Amino acid sequence: MATRGDRRTRQRLLGAASELFAATGFHGAKVRDIARRAGANLAAANYHFGSKEALYLEVLRTHFAEIRARLSAEARLPDKAALARMSRAQLEALARMRLQTMLDILVGPPPGIYGRLIQREMCDPSAALPHIVDEFIRPNLEEMRLVFRALYPSLTAAEVDRCSFSMVGQVMFYHVMRPAVLRFLGRDEYGRGFTRQLAEHIFDFSLGGMERLASRRRRVRRAS
Amino acid sequence: MATRGDRRTRQRLLGAASELFAATGFHGAKVRDIARRAGANLAAANYHFGSKEALYLEVLRTHFAEIRARLSAEARLPDKAALARMSRAQLEALARMRLQTMLDILVGPPPGIYGRLIQREMCDPSAALPHIVDEFIRPNLEEMRLVFRALYPSLTAAEVDRCSFSMVGQVMFYHVMRPAVLRFLGRDEYGRGFTRQLAEHIFDFSLGGMERLASRRRRVRRAS
DNA sequence: GACTTAGCCAAACAGTTGTTTCAAACAGAC
DNA sequence: GTCTGTTTGAAACAACTGTTTGGCTAAGTC
Numbered sequence: 001m002a003t004r005g006d007r008r009t010r011q012r013l014l015g016a017a018s019e020l021f022a023a024t025g026f027h028g029a030k031v032r033d034i035a036r037r038a039g040a041n042l043a044a045a046n047y048h049f050g051s052k053e054a055l056y057l058e059v060l061r062t063h064f065a066e067i068r069a070r071l072s073a074e075a076r077l078p079d080k081a082a083l084a085r086m087s088r089a090q091l092e093a094l095a096r097m098r099l100q101t102m103l104d105i106l107v108g109p110p111p112g113i114y115g116r117l118i119q120r121e122m123c124d125p126s127a128a129l130p131h132i133v134d135e136f137i138r139p140n141l142e143e144m145r146l147v148f149r150a151l152y153p154s155l156t157a158a159e160v161d162r163c164s165f166s167m168v169g170q171v172m173f174y175h176v177m178r179p180a181v182l183r184f185l186g187r188d189e190y191g192r193g194f195t196r197q198l199a200e201h202i203f204d205f206s207l208g209g210m211e212r213l214a215s216r217r218r219r220v221r222r223a224s
Numbered sequence: 225m226a227t228r229g230d231r232r233t234r235q236r237l238l239g240a241a242s243e244l245f246a247a248t249g250f251h252g253a254k255v256r257d258i259a260r261r262a263g264a265n266l267a268a269a270n271y272h273f274g275s276k277e278a279l280y281l282e283v284l285r286t287h288f289a290e291i292r293a294r295l296s297a298e299a300r301l302p303d304k305a306a307l308a309r310m311s312r313a314q315l316e317a318l319a320r321m322r323l324q325t326m327l328d329i330l331v332g333p334p335p336g337i338y339g340r341l342i343q344r345e346m347c348d349p350s351a352a353l354p355h356i357v358d359e360f361i362r363p364n365l366e367e368m369r370l371v372f373r374a375l376y377p378s379l380t381a382a383e384v385d386r387c388s389f390s391m392v393g394q395v396m397f398y399h400v401m402r403p404a405v406l407r408f409l410g411r412d413e414y415g416r417g418f419t420r421q422l423a424e425h426i427f428d429f430s431l432g433g434m435e436r437l438a439s440r441r442r443r444v445r446r447a448s
Numbered sequence: 449g450a451c452t453t454a455g456c457c458a459a460a461c462a463g464t465t466g467t468t469t470c471a472a473a474c475a476g477a478c
Numbered sequence: 479g480t481c482t483g484t485t486t487g488a489a490a491c492a493a494c495t496g497t498t499t500g501g502c503t504a505a506g507t508c
Contacts, residue, residue, distance in 0.1 A: 183354060204436055275467080
């Protein structure tokens with residue numbers, strides 16, 4: 001083992017690559033810049049990861065494995081039976097908390113690195129896309145399903161899914177369209193209490209939406 | 225004027241550049257590929273536009289000027305006075321129609337070029353961002369404002385804006401996150417009647433959301 | 449001490465990319 | 479026809495980029 005570098009070079013490369021890939025994308029981030037930011041030699045990236053693409057995939061796998069672990073640990077959902085016993089107020093509080101977490105991760109502040117990586121992956125999907133969907137998106141949506149189904153039992157499975165997408169969509173909007181929204185609002189960044197105010201709006205808006213769908217379903221019986 | 229090309233070379237370059245910039249982004253699209261697809265010489269791009277970046281900006285300005293004209297012509301909104309005289313059902317039909325138009329443009333099928341360009345511009349904003357916001361996003365949102373305000377007069381201006389964002393956000397979600405949603409759903413493309421079904425869901429969901437906000441506002445008086 | 453191995457570095461390599469150059473081709477004015 | 483300004487084409491250019499090479503150091507093994 002060499003002791004030349006004070007920190008593990010591989011780790012520093014991963015960190016630098018994460019930031020640059022998130023900031024400028026796969027094509028925009030240059031191996032030389034990554035190496036420079038990591039305080040490593042140009043050849044180090046290829047030595048440790050084999051190729052630029054392999055480094056990129058490793059960045060994605062590392063980050064989304066980590067955030068999955070974090071979410072599982074921090075915001076563990078009660079099991080289905082416990083969920084069924086919860087009061088309406090408790091369920092709503094649970095949904096509200098998960099919404100706030102999503103906003104914190106995706107919208108910030110600070111602007112999250114996961115959101116940036118996902119956004120770029122949606123522009124130019126790589127081999128890591130299935131991993132991101134399965135490790136990050138699917139578990140989150142499954143848990144939202146459970147909560148929403150407990151809150152509005154009259155909704156069909158497809159309706160619950162669409163409602164989950166509607167709620168996540170509102171959150172993603174402020175992340176993905178940040179430059180446009182900021183210019184539209186005439187600001188240069190989302191303020192301090194912005195996400196909290198946003199959480200309140202999205203929560204109320206979404207609950208109203210689901211309520212309407214649930215009650216409409218109860219009232220009128222429609223074909224498909 | 226040369227007649228060598230059967231079509232104006234400049235126009236063909238613009239078309240080819242649009243497709244490639246939308247498909248692979250500014251960095252991903254190569255001038256050589258654009259020229260080849262346009263059936264033009266490599267030097268033609270620089271001759272007609274000066275540089276790759278100028279070509280990119282011209283692509284954006286052209287497209288968003290065109291779509292603005294199209295929207296103004298096709299989906300002209302009644303003026304404020306006429307709007308005030310409309311019945312609730314008429315206003316709702318108006319909102320529903322605009323929603324369907326947004327879905328057609330952004331989600332497709334076919335997957336729209338405007339959505340792709342916007343998405344990439346949000347990843348790496350260029351000098352054309354202000355143009356896009358002012359020519360495409362702002363006019364659309366202003367008109368949604370008018371309709372929503374007429375539908376729910378008790379909402380504040382800030383609330384109406386947030387509701388507009390909530391509705392647009394749901395639409396954008398299916399465009400921006402398309403690869404993830406498709407994988408989540410286990411399909412390889414949105415089906416035929418998908419956007420129509422989506423329009424119905426988003427419309428009901430959003431109306432429920434606004435209703436809840438409006439009625440909550442009427443019932444309880446809250447501090448900020 | 450001799451040998452092996454992992455980590456790191458400077459340099460070089462081969463391919464690509466945006467841009468420029470300069471001559472040829474062309475249309476229209478005369 | 480000649481002349482002029484515009485458009486096109488082939489080639490070259492200079493800079494950049496991902497990757498490879500060969501050698502160096504330091505630690506571990508015998």
